[in-house]
Amino acid sequence: MLSSDQILQMLRTAFAELFEIDPARVTPTTRLSEDLEIDSIDAVDLIDRVRRVIGKKVSPEDFRSVRTVGDLVQAIERLAKG
């Protein structure tokens, strides 16, 4: 079972590897599009990464209301459980 901390760590690694974003900038309140400049194309790659990490089928619908890194952590937690 993944804890929120583990998910956050996973996201920090993903952001660093995919987008060269400094892990220190990735906190639960960081806004994805405004602060990290993640656009809809980046989201595709990010969702792809999440899918591989949690090993479950995910769809963009699952992330519709995600605005911040914290929202993303919660969405992934939900998916990992479900």
Added chain:
Amino acid sequence: MLKSISYCWRLPATALCFAMFGLLGLVSGVLVFPLVRLVPGRKATRRRRVRALFRFGMRFFVEFMRAVGVLTYEFRDTRRLGRPGQMILANHPSLIDVVFLIAFTPQPLCIVKAAMWRNPFTRWPVMAAGFVSNDSTFDMVEQTAAALAEGQSVIIFPEGTRTTPGQALQFHRGAANIAVKAALIVTPVFIRCDPTTLAKNMPWYRIPPRRVRFTFRVGTDIDLAEFRKAPPPLASRALNEHLLQVFADELRSGGRPAQEPADRLLRA
């Protein structure tokens, strides 16, 4: 005098072309394609038949427009289009660019705007041919990458919409993203349309002062190996920048290959 005769003819001729396009869309969409799809065969085989007919229809339409005198065109090196896993990227100066690209690409899969699925003249043809909508970024990327991986050729306008005349070229990163993921070959096609016709926000009856000339040049394939060394999001950003540069250079240079002057200097 001659000019005004040309103008007076080209206005109804343009209307005739629109009517012909609508007729082709309706007849093929509600009659021809559904009948062809009834012919038994595997899903891929049936799609091939529809696309072959689609291409034939667009080729007919291109020659129709030329025959009634609204345009002339030149499209060289068409044999380099339609290779398996090829992504064909083109700039988008006019409404009918896609008509030419379909007419000259064997077995094309096009990414077209979602509105095509709502237009009664285009919805059945795009559905029957299995075209992909640019509606949802996620689905578009997934479906197009899958099609390329299975060896289909894909036509994309990376601008995502028609060029706004007088503004700097802008590409959406979706095309570059898909290319990095799944394309075997990326080939640019440079389209010129002189004078501007059927551009964004131009009504059909605002016809140009003289007959339009379309020129299509199939550019050199773009090597993806260098770009693929970086993770996909960075690679697609770098490729997107490169593509923009390639198109901007070509379209500024007046249609001659951008590297030509440099080569000549070196030889001199």
